[in-house]
Amino acid sequence: MSCPSATLVVWTSAWLHGAAAADDVLDALQVWAELHEVVADDDGTATALDLPGPDESPAAPALLLAALRRTQAGDGRLVLPVPGDVRGLGGNGPLNACALRAGQAVVLPDAGVGIVPRLVADQVIRWTVFDLPSATPPEHVPIGEAEHGLAGAMRQAATTLVDLDVARHRPNVRKEIENAVAAQPRLAWPTGMPPRSLRVLQRATEVAAILEVAAGDAPGGAVSASATRARAEALRPLSDAVRRARCAAIDEAVRVLSDHAGRH
CATH class of the missing domain: 1.20.120 (Four Helix Bundle (Hemerythrin (Met), subunit A))
Known part of the structure; x- marks a missing residue:
């Protein structure tokens, strides 16, 4: 099957290039869950992106889109990590561990962030935003x-x-x-x-x-x-x-x- 990260990658890229509206991105995510929420994994990332930190109440995903616009994020990449292949996630940090558990992640190298979805309740997906370390780019396969x-x-x-x-x-x-x-x-x-x-x-x-x-x-x-x-x-x-x-x-x-x- 496809996954929420694939949906977010394609739709945010279309939106950032003016080929879709912000509401289109949010509507496309609804197939995966009725409610989506966003938090930053650490206080530094929260401050840099003006997102709620790990101890704060999550925000609506529109706030994430606004953050990506401010950082002039370029095109995202889909990463589907498995044990032994975590290219694109930048070492053994929290992004790596969370993405491995989820089996998926979005990486936005220009913005310096990685984003991982997790089902936290029935019909509720939480997107956690991580700092993206200097990472080997995901393998590009034609x-x-x-x-x-x-x-x-x-x-x-x-x-x-x-x-x-x-x-x-x-x-x-x-x-x-x-x-x-x-x-x-x-x-x-x-x-x-x-x-x-x-x-x-x-x-x-x-x-x-x-x-x-x-x-x-x-x-x-x-x-x-x-x-x-x-x-x-x-x-x-x-x-x-x-x-x-x-x-x-x-x-x-x-x-x-x-x-x-x-x-x-």
Whole structure:
């Protein structure tokens, strides 16, 4: 599935380039939760950005947009960290730890901040703003390369399902995959969102659904520890391909939307 960070990256980039209104950004986030709130992780970041600190009541996300405008934030990047790959987050600080727990983050190098969403209550997402240390930029993967890798991952996913004998234990596996895809939220994107990005995001969702089903245990089934480890190892390259594809699709969307805005 996509994630709140991807929505924020694309819509804030469109807004900063004049291709969307602030209300459009806020409306797009509603698919993820009814209420969004913002705090800074530390008092220094709070003072620099005029945001509430960690011991203060959270603010509405409109205050975050105002802060990004004041700092002349450039285009954001989506980061989907996993243990062993936290490029773009700048070392072992609090941003790194929080993003790893969430599995996602927005980084805005020009503004020097990283932003991580967390579900803190039913239908409430809190966005925490961190100082972004000097960080190795997230890997840039051309969308063509990511799309090719994802196509290979889809073929490998089908083979892996056979190798893991998933169908024998779960006769309705195809329906499970379809249901997993259908359960994803219907996202709104800015006008001018490149079709190639949308296609890659959709394919990534389909592969992720296959991975979700393949990684789960059959109802009432017992899987040995060794079998579980073997399954995780078999699926890891496919998961990496999904992460790379999602980030590449969002990067491409930001690039196209920014270029389009610059020509008008």
